[in-house]
Amino acid sequence: MTTATQSSGPPAGASWRGVASEDQDELPEKVSVLLRERSRRLLGALLRPYRRRIALLVATIVVSSAAGLSIPFLVSVGIDEGIPPLSRGEGPATLLVVVGVILAATLVQAVTRQAFLNMSGRIGQGILLELRRRVFDHFQRLSLSFHEQYTSGRVISRLTSDIENIAELLQSGFDALVRALLTMIGTAVLLLVLDLPLGLMALVPLPLLLLFTRWFRRQSALVYRRTRETVALVIVHFVESMTGIRAVQAFRREPRNQEIFEQLNDDYRDANAGGMKLGATFMTGIKLIGNLTVGGVLLYGGYLALHDEVKVGVLAAFLLYLRQFYEPMQEVSQFYNTLQSAGAALEKLSGVLEEEPSVPEPRDPAPLPQGRARGRIRFEQVRFAYVEEMPILPGLDLTVPAGQTVALVGSTGAGKTTLAKLISRFYDPTEGRVLLDGVDLRTLDEPTLRQAVVMVTQENFLFSGTVADNIRFGRPQAGDREVREAAKAIGAHEFISSLPDGYDTEVGKRGGRMSAGQRQLVAFARAFLADPAVLILDEATSSLDVPSERLVQRALRTILADRTALIIAHRLSTVEIADRVLVMERGRIVEDGPPDRLIAAAGRFAGLHQAWLDSLSSG
Numbered sequence: 001m002t003t004a005t006q007s008s009g010p011p012a013g014a015s016w017r018g019v020a021s022e023d024q025d026e027l028p029e030k031v032s033v034l035l036r037e038r039s040r041r042l043l044g045a046l047l048r049p050y051r052r053r054i055a056l057l058v059a060t061i062v063v064s065s066a067a068g069l070s071i072p073f074l075v076s077v078g079i080d081e082g083i084p085p086l087s088r089g090e091g092p093a094t095l096l097v098v099v100g101v102i103l104a105a106t107l108v109q110a111v112t113r114q115a116f117l118n119m120s121g122r123i124g125q126g127i128l129l130e131l132r133r134r135v136f137d138h139f140q141r142l143s144l145s146f147h148e149q150y151t152s153g154r155v156i157s158r159l160t161s162d163i164e165n166i167a168e169l170l171q172s173g174f175d176a177l178v179r180a181l182l183t184m185i186g187t188a189v190l191l192l193v194l195d196l197p198l199g200l201m202a203l204v205p206l207p208l209l210l211l212f213t214r215w216f217r218r219q220s221a222l223v224y225r226r227t228r229e230t231v232a233l234v235i236v237h238f239v240e241s242m243t244g245i246r247a248v249q250a251f252r253r254e255p256r257n258q259e260i261f262e263q264l265n266d267d268y269r270d271a272n273a274g275g276m277k278l279g280a281t282f283m284t285g286i287k288l289i290g291n292l293t294v295g296g297v298l299l300y301g302g303y304l305a306l307h308d309e310v311k312v313g314v315l316a317a318f319l320l321y322l323r324q325f326y327e328p329m330q331e332v333s334q335f336y337n338t339l340q341s342a343g344a345a346l347e348k349l350s351g352v353l354e355e356e357p358s359v360p361e362p363r364d365p366a367p368l369p370q371g372r373a374r375g376r377i378r379f380e381q382v383r384f385a386y387v388e389e390m391p392i393l394p395g396l397d398l399t400v401p402a403g404q405t406v407a408l409v410g411s412t413g414a415g416k417t418t419l420a421k422l423i424s425r426f427y428d429p430t431e432g433r434v435l436l437d438g439v440d441l442r443t444l445d446e447p448t449l450r451q452a453v454v455m456v457t458q459e460n461f462l463f464s465g466t467v468a469d470n471i472r473f474g475r476p477q478a479g480d481r482e483v484r485e486a487a488k489a490i491g492a493h494e495f496i497s498s499l500p501d502g503y504d505t506e507v508g509k510r511g512g513r514m515s516a517g518q519r520q521l522v523a524f525a526r527a528f529l530a531d532p533a534v535l536i537l538d539e540a541t542s543s544l545d546v547p548s549e550r551l552v553q554r555a556l557r558t559i560l561a562d563r564t565a566l567i568i569a570h571r572l573s574t575v576e577i578a579d580r581v582l583v584m585e586r587g588r589i590v591e592d593g594p595p596d597r598l599i600a601a602a603g604r605f606a607g608l609h610q611a612w613l614d615s616l617s618s619g
């Protein structure tokens with residue numbers, strides 16, 4: 001599979017760049033290292049603005065953990081130093097001081113924890129905001145070639161579940177990891193300092209614990225991959241069935257789709273159950289090791305205490321510390337999954353951000369002669385291929401004078417849309433140049449080009465919002481009056497006025513559903529308002545009823561006047577309003593001339609025309 005950056009030939013040895021690695025199941029170790037580095041760079045870049053606040057955050061968490069760690073120690077002091085004076089009748093002064101210090105430590109812990117949660121929440125949200133902003137902005141900047149390959153489902157996953165995974169890491173993962181590490185290291189040190197022999201005894205199971213954790217991590221990686229794979233299949237099937245629901249219902253595919261879905265759903269449940277079983281085994285194992293250690297320490301400690309080799313308070317502190325030591329282990333195991341999901345998400349997001357637009361903005365944009373577009377188009381020896389070995393346009397020369405209306409006809413797959421995409425600069429030619437008023441499109445800046453050339457595609461996409469908003473899309477600064485004028489000129493005013501809220505009707509909501517012809521008229525009004533020097537129309541193939549067809553034809557005449565127009569004509573009735581017809585076959589122009597002349601010449605177009613006339617008379 002090729003990526004956007006590779007459409008003009010992939011650089012050797014860089015097949016993992018950008019989003020390419022998403023399609024590969026097994027990556028060589030070297031590549032994995034590079035990908036991890038790339039993810040780290042992205043994370044680093046996101047964290048950099050918060051350097052100081054993160055340092056403060058670390059300080060807060062250190063204080064909070066220290067306060068937490070001091071409590072068992074203070075308990076031991078209370079038992080060993082506070083209780084004996086009581087039994088000697090010397091009053092509770094020492095004990096009260098110790099209790100006071102314990103309370104103070106608890107307070108410090110609570111306050112620092114609260115501060116930590118507030119601060120980390122704010123930093124996390126800031127990072128996510130920036131990440132979402134970057135990813136959206138980048139997706140918008142990437143060229144059409146990228147979007148034609150990277151499906152909308154994947155775009156949605158990047159912007160939702162991937163960001164969500166990183167959010168999870170930032171919100172609970174780091175907190176758990178840092179706290180666990182500090183607590184475990186702090187506890188181990190304190191145990192050894194409090195009483196060396198007992199401390200060593202308490203740490204005996206540590207190697208076993210580490211081995212057990214390593215085993216869990218490996219298993220968890222396997223299970224995690226399986227859940228990811230199975231959930232991806234569930235989502236793909238779900239999305240495909242729902243986006244293709246018309247075809248599904250038309251062909252009565254529901255039972256079969258349900259069967260497939262149930263199978264995939266079962267697999268996903270099994271994978272999840274496997275994960276839970278593993279988690280349960282790990283947690284139980286950790287608890288078991290922990291409790292055995294507590295038992296061992298109690299036995300050995302009791303023996304030592306009996307011989308006055310350890311104080312009872314110290315033994316109590318040991319037992320309390322041991323609880324603290326094993327608890328974070330469980331959190332770390334949960335954290336590991338979060339870390340894996342976030343790692344995968346970061347890898348994909350950094351891949352997307354690494355993609356470059358394949359039609360880059362010129363560094364030094366050239367102006368159009370006289371500062372505005374007139375609409376003369378020229379193809380000079382243009383060769384174009386989506387995939388290197390398969391040229392779609394083998395070498396095209398074409399001049400369209402300003403103001404001409406050109407109809408482009410030809411069989412399916414001949415390259416008509418491709419030619420149109422080159423004029424809109426959705427793609428750049430592999431060789432040769434496309435010129436607007438004598439200026440290479442590659443040297444025009446984006447705003448100039450977008451103002452000069454507008455392409456109305458078959459989709460006639462309407463965005464959520466009102467009908468007026470949708471027309472204004474063509475020129476955002478246009479006032480209400482201009483929007484209405486445009487609709488009137490196109491002949492859409494009448495039907496828009498008859499909608500429940502007229503121009504303020506929400507598109508797509510109840511009453512705002514439009515027919516194919518109406519959508520086309522709105523799209524025309526949008527293009528008319530944009531008023532480009534060059535208009536490209538990829539005519540919808542769906543046939544309209546006769547009144548709608550007339551309406552659309554009339555609208556076409558208005559919209560095409562005074563500008564260069566290129567219509568990819570599927571309806572031959574459209575060709576009648578063209579000054580010139582180009583017949584395309586396999587990327588070449590095989591006939592070129594005014595419609596009458598081509599009909600008289602009895603060539604390919606004449607044949608198409610005759611067939612159309614026959615269909616009219618027989619219909």
Ligand SMILES: Nc1ncnc2c1ncn2[C@@H]1O[C@H](COP(=O)(O)OP(=O)(O)OP(=O)(O)O)[C@@H](O)[C@H]1O
Binds near residue numbers: 392
């Ligand atoms: N994004 C793409 N990647 C690879 N190949 C493509 C891509 N888009 C189109 N093609 C191929 O380019 C060729 C020309 O396609 P194009 O859409 O230009 O034809 P067309 O003449 O407009 O056809 P139609 O009348 O059916 O719309 C086809 O063989 C098609 O398979």
